[in-house]
Structures are given as structure tokens and as C-alpha cells.
Amino acid sequence: MNIHRYERWWLTFGVTMLVAFLALIGFAAFADNINPPSDMQQIDPTKVAQTPPFDRPGPRRTGADSYEAYYVARVFSFDPAVLRVPAGSLVRFYVTSADVVHGFFIPKTDINMMAVPGWVNTQEHRFTRPGEYLLICHEYCGLGHQDMFAKIEVR
């Protein structure tokens, strides 16, 4: 089968682009540790209220400017509804769902993950700019899905 010279050039160009993109993604993953959330911890969603640390949702201070924040997602709210942290804080979020699948998304940050019943998911973000951030459920979870949001106040 004859493949035209121009087509060989075009395919070489296309495949080179793909390899270059993959190399960049790989570099970000291995050198800069930019990975999607992939937590393997499991939890019984029917016992979230009794299982530490999700029995007391909210922030824990873990260092001079670092926090862990534990969230429970359930139809149609997040607990805690408001999180207050100082500007410059590095916050590691942990979330689990007590019922159906929810989303956990803070626009304009690195936080975007799924809250699946039976599993804990985690991601972290440094809040450098003060202001009010919106935390929204971005996976359809039922009739009140559009009402499922919380706030993060960075001061």
C-alpha cells in the first residue's frame, strides 16, 4: 500500500505532537507531582457520622499555614457549610458521600473531585488570594442539586 510522502509528513507531525503533549503531562505528573485525586481509603457511608474524622466535619490545623478540612456531602448540602481559613493557607480537602455520588468543585482553584459513597477522596490547594470561594456539587444528585453549595472564606 502506497502512503503519499505528504501524508507521512503529516502523520509524523501529528504523532510527534501527541508524544510531546504526553511528555508534558508525564513531566507534570512525575516531576511536579500534578496528579488527579485517586484516594483508595474506604468508609461505610451509613456510619459516616460515627467514623473519625468525618464524625466532626470541618478544619484541623496541621501546621503554621496548613489545614486539613473534612467534608461530608449528602443530599443536598455540604458539612461544613462555611470554612474559614487565613490567606496563604494550604488546605488538604477530604470528602466522602453519605448517600449518592456528589461532586466537590471550587471554581478558580485546583479542587475538582468526585465524592463517591464508600470512598474518601482528597486534593489540596493553597488559597493565596483572600475572598469568598464557592464550593459546589457538580454531579447531578437529585431534585435539589442546584441548591447544594457551601462557602470558603479566605481572609
Next chain:
Amino acid sequence: MQAMTQVRAENRVVIAHVYTATAAIALGAVFGVFQGFARTSAFAAPAWFDYYRVLTMHGVLMALVFTTFFITGLALFVTYRAIPRERKLGMGWFGWGLMLVGTAMAAATILRGDATVLYTFYAPLKASPWFYLGATLLVLGTWVVAFEVFENVNYFRKANPGAAVPLVVFCAAATFVMWVVATLGVVAEMGLLIPWAFGWTPGINVMLTRMLFWYFGHPLVYFWIMGAYVIWYNIIPLRYGGNVFSDGLTRLTFIMLILLSTPVGIHHEFMEPGISPAWKMLHTITTYGVAIPSFITAFAIFASFELAAIKAGRRGFIATVKGLPWNDPTFSGAALGMLLFILGGFGGLVNASYSMDTVVHNTIWIVGHFHVTVGGPVALTFLGAAYWMIPRLTGRALWKPELALFQTRLWFFGMLIMSLSMHYAGLLGAPRRTADVGYLGASGANAWQPFMLLAAAGGFFLFCSILAFVAVAVGTLLQNAKTEPMEAAFATPAQPASATPGALQHLYRWGALALVLAVAAYAGPLGELLRHPGYLAPGMRTW
């Protein structure tokens, strides 16, 4: 005379498939246009308006019903015409009947409000079991059509030993080989969901159902794309007096799509727990791989344009572009769809990227992406192809071809406006699948509102465009007399087909290899999930 009776009988089967698709896109458009406006703050929906029920209906009708009925109709049409013979049509009708009954069951449960689970039906949201059964019947009906296409391929091979299967039939059959491999995932998922929905099993492994869904859910989009490629390679070149650029490369493209469409689904699950980063990276790489057959296709189309221009004595880029039949609705639909696909390809590379997906996952960017893909190259090509098929099916000249041409252009502009607005609003953080994105006036949400309004305006143009399509499709049946010949010709290769290597003539062997690749890509993540069985969720009805 005998042959003409046979052709008319075959046409009736295809008409049933294609006009069911027409009904689906018409209804889907009605449900779609309401959503666009409901999401804006300027046009708040009345309290009785059930956004999520309407969204479920729109998604099911457009993504699962319109596309599937059109592709089954197209595959039967090209198979019947390219392999003329005395044949029984029972399978074509049986497949259509199963698909229609399944669609009716699923639609009835959605309209009653018993299946407001969107077209992804993520557990533990639990719909009526009749919804899952209906969706399963729809898939099983497509398997019957696949069997009919394969049976004709086998007949041709037996009757013409050593001859290559006609290219258009090869492409259609390859589409269904890929589809059978891919739908195994959703049928397995239904095997878990149906007994659970009936209450025979107490709980369900949520992550397992999601993984099985996406095993099917991404190749679903390649099923649509392959349907459009069948048209781009085999039907469109004749509109501008061109040829298939290369028989061998076309077959290679479809074989690559058989192989690479399925082992990619986990790129829809990057943000989920319970799947190790290594598997997510693997599926990023395989998803990038499936771009290669699209590169080949892009080259083949432009090369075919240029060769046709040279044949007609036109030289140079501008003369080549100007010489194309832009006033032909069939060509216009396909070509404008190709332009939209360029945008879709750019966005797709972002979505499939292991780390960049964090920026866009589950935002309305994704909705913009799949509207500019399934609603761009796929739907617009299908509508254009319908303008070519309908006269050949009915013997009637197309009613108001100028309206058909206007329809394709209106669609293009409507889709550009809607899709670009959705992409941009997604980058600002607007979520998908949400009835009201105002969040009680929260500061971040205000920035999205103008783009929601623009998206609704684009959606309104698309709605008008579909009305125009339905007017032409139905008007042809009602208004015009049977004056047209019903012959259908397919593009022939510029190179002689004998240059195609034998390895590119196979279908089922590549299908078997595709299954092996799919199992290889999923064995790791699936094994990981099964080693962490954990919680089994009871069903919940949160709507």
C-alpha cells in the same frame, strides 16, 4: 421489476430507522431548547418545570436514540445498496422493533418521572427497572442490526471469493464490530442494575457500575464519529466529483477505530477515588492514540478535495475551497460539521489529559465539547446525509432544498455560539447538569450569566434549525411526487483497490483483538476495584 420491488421493500426498513431518528431529534430539540433558557437568570423557569426530567429526556433522545437509529438506518442502507441481492428483511425489521419498544419503555418511565437519572444513570440513583430494561432492549436491537450487516458481509465473501468487501460496507460493518465490543460493557452493567432495580439484589458496587458505563460511554462517541466517517469517506466525495483518497488507508482508519475506541474510558473518571493514577495515565495515552485515525481522515479529506480540484482544472487553495459545492445541503452539512470537529478535537485533547482535566471536569465546558462533537460533525453530517438518502429512499425530490441548505448553515452558527459560550463559562467554573447556576447571587456565579444567555440563544438557533430539518424531511413525504430515481452510488478509490493489503480486509479478527486490548486496559483497574469491594449501595430516589 423483481429488483425494484426488492429495493422498495428494503427502503421501507431504512425509512423506518431514519424517520424514527428524525422523530427523536425533533423531540430532543424541544426538550433541549427549554433547558437552555431555564439555566439563564433572565428566563427563570416556572416552578412546575422539572429541569432534570427534561434533561434526562434530551440526553437519552439525542445521545442514545437519534444517533443510534440513524446509524442503524445508514448501515442497512449502504449494505443493501452496495450488496444488491434477493434477501429477507426480517432482521432489519426485528432490530428496529426491538429498538423502538426499548425506546418507548425508557421514554415512558422518564416522562412519568420514574427515571430522572440523566442518560448516564449513575448508581445509586435508582430508576424504575423498566428504564434499564428499555435501554437494554435498545442495545439488543442494535445487535440484531449488526448481525444483519455481518450476515451480508459473509454472504458477499462467500459469493465473491478473494474479492474485497465494498469499501462502504466494510466501513459500516467495522462501525458495528466496534459497537458490539463496546456495548458489552453497558450490557454487563445492566446485568447488575436490573436485578438491583427489581429489588432482587440488596446493593450495588457504585464504582463498578461507573467503570462499566464508561467502558461503553466513550466508544459510544466513536460509534457516532464512525457513522459520520462512513459518510465522509463514501458519500461526500461524489458531491464534488471526487474520489476516496485511498482504499487501504480508509480501511486502516476504521480498523484503528475498532482497536482504539474502547480501551480509553477511564479518562471520564480521572477525578474519582478508587482508581490508581497509573491506570488514569494509561487511559490518557490510549485516548491520545485514538486521535491518529482522525489525523488520517483529515488528510484524506483535504487530499480528496485537492485531487478533485486538480481533475477539474482548478489549482491553489482558494480555487479548491471555492470550487466545493457549498450550496449543496449534503455537502454543506458534512463540511460545516468537519469545521466544528476541529474545535471538538482541540477540546478533546484537554479533557483526555490526566492533569488538565481538573480545570474542566464536570463543568459546562464538557457540555460545550460534546455538543460541538456529537452535535457538530456527527449530527450535522447525518442531517446532510439524510438530504441525500431521503430522495433515494422515497423516490421523491427533496422538498425546499434551499431550506435544507439554510438549515445546515443556521446549525453551524447556532452551534458555534452555544458551544463557545459553554466552553468559556466552563472555564469560569459554571457546572454542567445544574438547573440553576445562580447560587443565590454568589459572587463567582455572576460572571457565568451572560454566557448562559448566549448559550441559550445559540440553542434557540439550533432548535429552529431542527424545525427546518423536520419540515424538509416530512415535507418531502407529503408534498413531492415520486419522480426521482432511487439509485445510490458510493465513492470509488483514486488508487485501485487491489493495492490494499490482505490484513486490512479482515473485520472479525480485528474485533477479537479489540476485545483483547479492552480487557488488557481494564484488567488492572477492574481488578483493583474488585479487591476493594467494600460498600454495596441500596438504591436511592432523590428526585
